Amino acid sequence: MATDTGHRAGRAARFLSVPEAVAGARALARRHPQRCRLRVVGRSRGGRPLVLLSICGDGPSVLVVGGPHPNEPVGWTSTLYLARHLLSQRGERHPADPAWHFLLCLDPDGAALTDGWPAGPPSMARHFEHFHRPAFDDQPEWLSARGDEGRPLPETLALTRLIDETRPALQCSLHGVDLGGAFLELTRAVPGLSDRFARSARQARMPLDVGTYDAYGWVSPSPGTYLMPAAGEPGSFAALPDSPGDSTWAYAGRHGGVTAVVEAPMWAADAVADGRPHPQAAAALRAAGQDLIAGAGELDDLLAQARPQLMEERPGQLLASAEFNLKVATGLADGWVAVPGMTVSQVVNLEIASERIPLRIAALLRRLLAGAAGGHRAEPLRARLEHEVTERRERFAERFGARWIPVEDQVSHQVRTVLAAADCVTGCDLPEPRSA
Numbered sequence: 001m002a003t004d005t006g007h008r009a010g011r012a013a014r015f016l017s018v019p020e021a022v023a024g025a026r027a028l029a030r031r032h033p034q035r036c037r038l039r040v041v042g043r044s045r046g047g048r049p050l051v052l053l054s055i056c057g058d059g060p061s062v063l064v065v066g067g068p069h070p071n072e073p074v075g076w077t078s079t080l081y082l083a084r085h086l087l088s089q090r091g092e093r094h095p096a097d098p099a100w101h102f103l104l105c106l107d108p109d110g111a112a113l114t115d116g117w118p119a120g121p122p123s124m125a126r127h128f129e130h131f132h133r134p135a136f137d138d139q140p141e142w143l144s145a146r147g148d149e150g151r152p153l154p155e156t157l158a159l160t161r162l163i164d165e166t167r168p169a170l171q172c173s174l175h176g177v178d179l180g181g182a183f184l185e186l187t188r189a190v191p192g193l194s195d196r197f198a199r200s201a202r203q204a205r206m207p208l209d210v211g212t213y214d215a216y217g218w219v220s221p222s223p224g225t226y227l228m229p230a231a232g233e234p235g236s237f238a239a240l241p242d243s244p245g246d247s248t249w250a251y252a253g254r255h256g257g258v259t260a261v262v263e264a265p266m267w268a269a270d271a272v273a274d275g276r277p278h279p280q281a282a283a284a285l286r287a288a289g290q291d292l293i294a295g296a297g298e299l300d301d302l303l304a305q306a307r308p309q310l311m312e313e314r315p316g317q318l319l320a321s322a323e324f325n326l327k328v329a330t331g332l333a334d335g336w337v338a339v340p341g342m343t344v345s346q347v348v349n350l351e352i353a354s355e356r357i358p359l360r361i362a363a364l365l366r367r368l369l370a371g372a373a374g375g376h377r378a379e380p381l382r383a384r385l386e387h388e389v390t391e392r393r394e395r396f397a398e399r400f401g402a403r404w405i406p407v408e409d410q411v412s413h414q415v416r417t418v419l420a421a422a423d424c425v426t427g428c429d430l431p432e433p434r435s436a
Helices: 018-033 074-090 108-113 124-129 153-164 192-205 247-257 281-312 317-334 344-370 375-399 409-427
Strands: 036-043 049-055 061-065 099-103 170-180 184-185 219-222 223-228 257-270
Touching: 018 036, 018 049, 018 074, 018 108, 036 099, 036 153, 049 153, 061 074, 061 153, 061 409, 074 099, 074 170, 074 409, 099 153, 108 317, 124 281, 124 375, 153 247, 170 247, 170 281, 170 344, 170 375, 184 192, 192 219, 192 223, 192 409, 247 257, 257 409, 281 344, 281 375, 317 344, 344 375
Parallel strands: 061 099, 061 170, 170 257, 184 223
Antiparallel strands: 036 049, 049 099, 184 257, 219 223
16 A cells, blocks of 8 residues: 555555545545545534545446444545545546545544554454444434534534535445444345345455344345335334434435445454354343343443543543443343344344443443543542453453454455445446455
8 A cells, every 4th residue: 555544555454544544535636636636525523624535437426435433444444445446447537437425534523532443453452442432413324413502413414415416326334343244234225236245245254244233123135235224214223213214324315326334344253144043042132131231230330430520521422422322221122022033143143232332331431431530539440440341342252252354354345345336336347456
């Protein structure tokens, strides 16, 4: 890869930071002034720029959104690699070329809270040391998300304006999975894409998630591919306020576009590829629900003890995220009821969630208390949370056989999938990269 992003030539040795992705996009725009345009299409709640790199084309429009969740740096990393790949394929503009638009990072404020994670060698300890995933009302892909004044988030408004402007035939939202497998969510079926997605996952040595938590109960026309519910229908779980019809994914449909949410795991859990019936699903789900409720209860008590110090520090999004996860934990667990024919993958995904949610809460509370007031008074709580995070993280990795997927493979999978989707939707027929 070029030196402007700090990577060895041609390889995604690690995740990029958002400033590195922006610097790389700026370098591409300078290098290809006749084909590229770089502009700011909005500002975040914190005043950070939402940067869009466009590659000229007279064909249908393709919009690629990186960084919708700040704990998933693969998204903004993949946007830059994909743009570089496209610009390396053809020296001149062709009439049939799509117009490509890359929103490098939709949530730069959230990314600033996780910037220590992409900065060093990948490990699960490092990931949870710098963990942050916003609460629902702070996630800009949801149209109903609201800020402090009850208004739609400025990031959401910037994205919907961009969709209205570019009228994409295809929108790709690039996401990551902390532990699990690769899967694809679509607002409507795209003939030919599922097989190419599955082939790409195999090439990247990723398990294909055939019972993912994120699309629990959705129609799955092919293993690892899921169709989003229609507008007005609920999402995967009643306890969560997410509804795919109330999202920027569905918004592209106003202009006839289809959205593909491309998920790539950081750590693989091979059991999510097991589509066989689970032999004891009811007992397993009861245990998972009990584990989640117990873990959330312990952490709620710790938050109550820590709250006097935290409130002095005005901790903002980190505290909101911890409180949101604590609020929905019991409702989620109560909704995990076994149904006939449940697969190993479906049960394992819920078991992963039962471990992951308390781990995330503990990681957030540890971060909050690390910078809190209180001096020596807070030390016992800090030690307790350090123990909680370490113990939960080690059990999380060991229980599900966590296997690291190299960044190069994560990025290559997302790049191949976006190119395949663009080919299926627009017929652009661009070659895939050998690696990212």
